[in-house]
Amino acid sequence: MADNAEPLTLSRDVKRSIELLEKLQASGDFPTTKLAALQKVLNSDFMTSVREVYEHVYETVDIQGSHDVRASATAKATVAAFAASEGHAHPRVVELPKTEEGLGFNVMGGKEQNSPIYISRIIPGGVADRHGGLKRGDQLLSVNGVSVEGENHEKAVELLKQAVGSVKLVVRYTPKVLEEMEMRLISNATHVVANKAIGKNLCIVVFAIRPC
Structure with a gap:
């Protein structure tokens, strides 16, 4: 400020x-x-x-x-x-303490996957789980005031890693979109396996990184 x-x-x-x-x-x-x-x-x-x-x-x-x-x-x-956010849940602000154990959630998605960045997992017993403010299916809109909408996966992870003391997130709960994205990734992965079986060299990267 x-x-x-x-x-x-x-x-x-x-x-x-x-x-x-x-x-x-x-x-x-x-x-x-x-x-x-x-x-x-x-x-x-x-x-x-x-x-x-x-x-x-x-x-x-x-x-x-x-x-x-x-x-x-x-x-x-x-x-x-x-x-x-019209048609979806309204944005929320969630503030989590940054400790040596990390923040206690995984993120997936990003511009390189043509999708928003999502909270894909709340780690049981972790910081986010104990805090209770974050949900699997929350779309990550910003990290400490820096927008991650339309950004790649690595930028969001780096912002989370760089946070000191605490991290303030703006999120929006859209679980159906996350489910659709996961189904698309599963479908793509199945397609990759099938194509590898017939000798085509294709691959897919699924991001699910626990921020430090």
């Missing part, structure tokens, strides 16, 4: 808004149905996801300028992230 960036207080602001709505409801001076609906929105998982993604983008966006300029750029990027 730039030195002149003002700290965000979104969590506190949302909490205060909810408290104010409760007071307004108790007063009886305003329509309780509308107030309750607004309170439900502020308490929703969707609102939490929006806030977390906004905060993450605000902290990592490379924009120089006033708070208003930074906030405007962050808002546009957040809207774009959620618009891109």
Whole structure:
């Protein structure tokens, strides 16, 4: 984050808004149905996801300028992230501690396979498993503020390896796409075996690397 960036207080602001709505409801001076609906929105998982993604983008966006300029750029990027997820689960921010045992998950896919990068396995008992925020089938969108959408497999792995102390991931849960990709890889592998049997020299590389 730039030195002149003002700290965000979104969590506190949302909490205060909810408290104010409760007071307004108790007063009886305003329509309780509308107030309750607004309170439900502020308490929703969707609102939490929006806030977390906004905060993450605000902290990592490379924009120089006033708070208003930074906030405007962050808002546009957040809207774009959620618009891109239309028809899928909304983006989430997951932060994991980086320890000597690694992060505890495998990734597969990448530009070289003409596919997004996915969390293909959560290692039982590992960091990600104990944390509980990451799922098999999560598409990896960014690592510590660096987008990996449309990038090759190795870039994502290197970003994960380079993280120190902790790693902040933006992910989106799309398990069906992962299943389709795995089925395609299995089909290709079967095709390779069949072609090798008749003397053709073909090969396929399946990426599933545990980041360090």
